[in-house]
Amino acid sequence: MRKMNIMNATRLTLAGLLSILILSGAAFAATEFKPECGAPGDLLVITGEDFGDDPAVEIDKIDADVIRSNEKFILCEIPEDTSTGSVDVSVDGNILDDEFIVLAEGSPVVYRVSAEKATPGMSILVIGRRLGGGEVRFEDSSGETADTVTPKGRLRALMVTIPEDLDPGTYTLVVENEDGLDTGDCSPEITVVEAGTAAITDITPEDALPGRRVMIEGTDLSPAGFCLVVWTDSAGDEIRTKGFTNGYDTVYTHVPVRVEAGGSYDVSVELRDGKDWNETGTIAYEIGTPEAPEIDALKPDSGPAGSLVRLSGEGLISFGGMPIVTFDDGTDKVKAKVFGMKPRFGGRSTELMILVPMTLDDGDYDVTVTIGDETSETVTFTVETNDLTVTSMTPDSWDGKRFPRPIMIKGTGFGSKFTTEIEVSFDDSENDVLYGKILWQTDSELLVAPPGIRKEPLAAGTYEVTVTRDPDGDAETADAGDYVVE
Amino acid sequence: MSRTACVLMCAAAALLFAACGGGGGGGGSIDAPVIPTPTTTGGDTTLTEQQLVVVRYDYDGDDNPDVLTLDRTESPLTIVEALKGTATGDAVDVTASWAGQAIDSSISDAINSQLISTFSVGGETNVYVTDNLGHESTVTIFE
Numbered sequence: 001m002r003k004m005n006i007m008n009a010t011r012l013t014l015a016g017l018l019s020i021l022i023l024s025g026a027a028f029a030a031t032e033f034k035p036e037c038g039a040p041g042d043l044l045v046i047t048g049e050d051f052g053d054d055p056a057v058e059i060d061k062i063d064a065d066v067i068r069s070n071e072k073f074i075l076c077e078i079p080e081d082t083s084t085g086s087v088d089v090s091v092d093g094n095i096l097d098d099e100f101i102v103l104a105e106g107s108p109v110v111y112r113v114s115a116e117k118a119t120p121g122m123s124i125l126v127i128g129r130r131l132g133g134g135e136v137r138f139e140d141s142s143g144e145t146a147d148t149v150t151p152k153g154r155l156r157a158l159m160v161t162i163p164e165d166l167d168p169g170t171y172t173l174v175v176e177n178e179d180g181l182d183t184g185d186c187s188p189e190i191t192v193v194e195a196g197t198a199a200i201t202d203i204t205p206e207d208a209l210p211g212r213r214v215m216i217e218g219t220d221l222s223p224a225g226f227c228l229v230v231w232t233d234s235a236g237d238e239i240r241t242k243g244f245t246n247g248y249d250t251v252y253t254h255v256p257v258r259v260e261a262g263g264s265y266d267v268s269v270e271l272r273d274g275k276d277w278n279e280t281g282t283i284a285y286e287i288g289t290p291e292a293p294e295i296d297a298l299k300p301d302s303g304p305a306g307s308l309v310r311l312s313g314e315g316l317i318s319f320g321g322m323p324i325v326t327f328d329d330g331t332d333k334v335k336a337k338v339f340g341m342k343p344r345f346g347g348r349s350t351e352l353m354i355l356v357p358m359t360l361d362d363g364d365y366d367v368t369v370t371i372g373d374e375t376s377e378t379v380t381f382t383v384e385t386n387d388l389t390v391t392s393m394t395p396d397s398w399d400g401k402r403f404p405r406p407i408m409i410k411g412t413g414f415g416s417k418f419t420t421e422i423e424v425s426f427d428d429s430e431n432d433v434l435y436g437k438i439l440w441q442t443d444s445e446l447l448v449a450p451p452g453i454r455k456e457p458l459a460a461g462t463y464e465v466t467v468t469r470d471p472d473g474d475a476e477t478a479d480a481g482d483y484v485v486e
Numbered sequence: 487m488s489r490t491a492c493v494l495m496c497a498a499a500a501l502l503f504a505a506c507g508g509g510g511g512g513g514g515s516i517d518a519p520v521i522p523t524p525t526t527t528g529g530d531t532t533l534t535e536q537q538l539v540v541v542r543y544d545y546d547g548d549d550n551p552d553v554l555t556l557d558r559t560e561s562p563l564t565i566v567e568a569l570k571g572t573a574t575g576d577a578v579d580v581t582a583s584w585a586g587q588a589i590d591s592s593i594s595d596a597i598n599s600q601l602i603s604t605f606s607v608g609g610e611t612n613v614y615v616t617d618n619l620g621h622e623s624t625v626t627i628f629e
Contacts, residue, residue, distance in 0.1 A: 111608030
């Protein structure tokens with residue numbers, strides 16, 4: 001538990017109470033922001049409901065650059081001149097309850113640690129910003145340094161090994177980077193415990209289906225990394241699945257595809273021990289009964305063949321045997337490539353990333369998802385070439401001081417990166433036309449690195465940005481507006 | 487051919503393809519990968535950090551998850567720093583040999599798809615991906 005959480009939990013100021021009153025009468029409700037710490041230039045996400053089209057965010061009473069927003073989220077940047085320490089965050093003049101901790105510019109910030117508990121000798125992963133090149137201190141409850149280690153990594157990820165002779169207890173993990181700045185009041189805590197016997201205690205969610213993801217909870221599930229999960233039926237037959245352990249209390253795996261739906265299995269985990277395996281005890285688990293997958297939406301629901309499409313719904317995931325997505329025009333069924341799946345533990349909400357088959361002609365197709373013997377209802381995807389339009393370009397300026405942010409251009413008709421050539425030009429009417437680099441392309445989104453992003457950023461001026469489709473052929477164009485470099 | 491050899495050959499092929507000119511619209515030569523050096527002057531560190539994303543998955547096919555810091559201004563995403571996972575749960579810094587390699591384009595697309603659709607800073611998401619060789623991977627994305 002972080003030090004600043006203790007401070008925040010015990011702080012309920014008059015300003016906070018007033019904020020609640022103001023927010024209760026406001027058109028929106030801002031509920032929280034993440035992360036809780038950052039330095040000038042870092043990003044912050046504010047979560048709430050009913051944010052307007054153009055929310056105004058202030059941090060420490062300074063206007064914050066809103067990078068993008070929708071009705072539930074605001075992504076913004078901590079302003080350059082923000083003072084260090086606890087500051088207020090407000091949306092459209094309404095101050096949020098919690099306070100944000102601003103560290104000195106260039107300070108390391110820790111976002112997450114792979115385990116809250118660890119044993120001596122175990123390695124943990126620390127994720128954040130500006131972390132490396134220095135040392136990590138383990139400070140005890142009195143603030144004294146119990147030990148110091150040199151981690152591996154120096155940018156956004158560190159691998160930190162718990163010293164072998166560190167006594168059990170709770171420590172503040174202070175990360176100091178090569179510039180001598182440290183995580184200060186934003187340092188995470190880690191509890192060092194004695195190594196014990198590996199054991200598993202629970203599997204969640206209950207009644208998962210064959211192929212679905214599950215979490216196995218336990219203790220002393222080390223070493224971190226690859227492990228095997230053994231599923232034994234009543235006849236003593238075993239099926240093994242690959243798992244990933246965080247090294248202490250959680251194993252991520254999936255129910256084998258070949259188990260019997262509705263069956264009962266004894267589950268155990270085999271952990272690496274050099275070239276041998278250590279097996280935990282077993283716990284009983286009941287496999288669920290299949291339900292048909294459900295498709296909620298296709299995004300987008302039209303576009304050219306070869307489009308990248310996100311398909312969201314429930315129960316769409318099957319690991320160890322990919323879900324089958326088909327496009328049916330009433331005559332032929334063509335399978336789509338499923339190149340990614342995103343699940344949520346504890347729920348059925350899922351998302352698939354698919355590629356619309358490149359061989360499809362223009363027209364309407366019934367799209368279904370089949371997992372095992374269960375097939376969803378259909379949704380319609382229209383293969384067509386949309387008109388080329390641009391609806392927005394964000395950001396539309398660069399202050400010339402910081403590294404230019406990639407530009408998101410939204411519209412229609414951008415096509416597929418596999419079948420459609422797109423050019424994004426930057427023209428100041430005086431010099432040669434320059435071109436941005438396409439980082440991401442779907443029919444409705446282009447992510448573009450401004451010209452010269454690596455070596456020669458754009459000179460000050462106003463650039464007309466134009467999107468051209470099929471530049472060597474029909475060369476259709478759409479104006480994206482002006483990009484101003486200050 | 488072993489999976490490790492496939493991965494390395496595909497990475498080399500990806501680099502070769504990139505050198506021949508990818509992306510929409512020419513703007514000059516393709517720049518060699520640059521490994522950002524953290525500094526604190528003028529906020530350069532902050533800006534460099536924003537172009538980086540950290541992912542964890544078995545990049546080299548040895549059944550140990552690797553931690554990669556990737557450059558988001560490249561397509562496919564390109565390795566800037568790499569911690570190669572070991573069988574004991576630790577990692578070895580292999581940045582010197584892996585930096586500059588482009589990751590599998592299907593995995594890169596899945597990561598980009600998640601990053602573009604999310605409003606998350608400091609969060610963690612698991613995505614299950616099939617790479618161009620047909621291998622399934624669990625990719626943890628640290629936003």
